[in-house]
Amino acid sequence: MDRFQAERPAAGQGGPDAARADAAERVMPPAPGGFTYSAADELKRRGVRRMKALATGLLLAVALVYSLARWAQTAGWTGWPGYVAAAAEAGMVGALADWFAVTALFRRPMGLPIPHTAIIPTKKDQLGQSLGDFVGENFLSGEVVRVRLRGVGIGSRLGAWLAEPAHADRVTAELATALRGALTVLRDADVQAVVGEAITRRAEQAEIAPGIGTLLEKIVTDGGHRRVVDLVCARAHDWLVAHSESVMAAVTGGAPGWTPRFVDRKVGERVYKELLRFATEMRDMPDHPARGAVDRFLTDFSRDLRSDEDTRARVERLKSEVLGRAEVQDLIASTWASVRAMVVAAAEDERSELRLRARAAILSLGARMSADDRLRAKIDGWLEDAAVYVVTTYRDEITLLITDTVASWDAEQTSRKIEAHIGRDLQFIRINGTVVGALAGLCIYTASRLVGA
Structure with missing residues (x-):
């Protein structure tokens, strides 16, 4: 919440969107595991509410059409009121069925304890486990990683990238920074x-x-x-x-x-x-x-x-x-201070022999990787073997991270966040269900009248 407060405009600035964002900050506190329902999520949820109103309005409109058509039938009208009533009735059925299906993902429809509803809140941990298993089986397999890396051609791309003098300078500078940092954090004693x-x-x-x-x-x-x-x-x-x-x-x-x-x-x-x-x-x-x-x-x-x-x-x-002798031991120990000072000074000096040789070595490596197919094949093989070793050795730990992270999320916040992100598309399902149901009802009624005739 501190982050949103820091980004919040001052009073009187930012217009209605800023006001809505301020109000949304107080919607929910952070959930365990760093999973939060943010102001941006609340704004998305407002869009979902508008789509819900549209889908519900369409249902009410179909119900009104059905009522009018039935009234026309009872009033003695023949012909088109039957077709309209059949289409409207099927549209209501489709709209209600899809409303139930969409609502059952996030909560119990009308609060009724119907089996297999409120799927996301009640099945969150199982979904996390299934997601972890899916990622482990389909993304963290050795063959998938090897094929993917082979298709990328890291050796060729890396060689071309390192062969550029500007990139070699950047790599040399980063290595020098890393070397200075490593030597700085090490305790002399x-x-x-x-x-x-x-x-x-x-x-x-x-x-x-x-x-x-x-x-x-x-x-x-x-x-x-x-x-x-x-x-x-x-x-x-x-x-x-x-x-x-x-x-x-x-x-x-x-x-x-x-x-x-x-x-x-x-x-x-x-x-x-x-x-x-x-x-x-x-x-x-x-x-x-x-x-x-x-x-x-x-x-x-x-x-x-x-x-x-x-x-x-x-x-x-x-x-x-x-x-x-103590003097000899002191001399041996003091060599580290001299070596470190020499290396740090060389790493900081852009024109030092150390950095110039490192830059030349990087450029030479990039040129060789770009021109030598065997060297590229070796590097690609090393990278593939290293990646395969990591994913096969630590696959369980990676998938466990997914499972544990999902399990640490609050069920209500998880449901609200997922609905905020995909709710608009789900409301289109309700709209489509109304339209498709109406068309299907019209077709069925027409076919039955034709057969009856």
């Missing part, structure tokens, strides 16, 4: 917990040592590690140059207390010079023996990672220790 648990479980289940060993062997074979060695040697040389006093202080600080200070100083200088010479040679000589030792160590280590059980076990223990 929940997703982070799931992501962290999934990554941790996956890492714990997979043994990483053999893979690391294989990768390390390939790197050593290709010489990829040499750049790292070059960097380490260069940094070591630069560090020694910049921290000569620190190196000598460390050497002299570890000397015995009974040695003279100048001896400790000489030893420290000697050690520092040797370290600096070694770092310089390592930096400048690609074929230095120490570099070869590094190559051999890495080669042996890569082999141990693949085949030595003790080495592999140590790597697994180290992996577990690293994964168990």
Whole structure:
């Protein structure tokens, strides 16, 4: 009712129709299940009343004609009064019979408890059940759905629609909106917990040592590690140059207390010079023996990672220790926030790589669906299978929705609403019954007179 009140014109506006609509709002309260007898229904019901008056007026007119014809007969008139009386009498019978039939659909004629009357109010639930069964058997069968979808040609139409740049832009925008909405409603704590648990479980289940060993062997074979060695040697040389006093202080600080200070100083200088010479040679000589030792160590280590059980076990223990650290878990969990921010920003930017690639993919799919018969057939088959699965799996639930909805309707309101929508046509049945009855009576009377003559 609030909706009708909101749409109702102000006082003094809208004319008689608005006044009738205002009065109709108070006809009936809403029924359970959202089924309401609205102002529009009341206006339709007014039209039904006018048609009822017309049909009843025709009945009264026929009754008056019959009375006049019978009066003419009793007055001694012969010939045409008999034909008119027979036609009028049959017209009254037809009108009354059709009035009874139409009235019996919605209420008991004259309030009499005649069997099989007031069909809609008393049989509403059975009608709802029959309607649900009818829909389930004739509209929700797998074969009907498959034939209907096959005739529609969704794959071809969808391909042609997606191949239009404007439509591809629209689909891309809608997908971006849906993606942003989905990422917005997700709780960060929940997703982070799931992501962290999934990554941790996956890492714990997979043994990483053999893979690391294989990768390390390939790197050593290709010489990829040499750049790292070059960097380490260069940094070591630069560090020694910049921290000569620190190196000598460390050497002299570890000397015995009974040695003279100048001896400790000489030893420290000697050690520092040797370290600096070694770092310089390592930096400048690609074929230095120490570099070869590094190559051999890495080669042996890569082999141990693949085949030595003790080495592999140590790597697994180290992996577990690293994964168990709070800092690592926080890092894993925080990846979701970074990923979400990146995806949301890309979805909002119309020129982002994500949206441009999505648009290109949609256009490409539309073009392929328009040109490739096999692809269209596959898509049509998938859609048909999906639709058939839905209607066959949930057919009972769909028909139950119809049955329960009809059962929740108020019987009186249901009867009034249905009568408001189809009552005009039903009153034409009464009118037709009057006319057809009169013609039939005239024909029968004429035939009997001809036979009697």
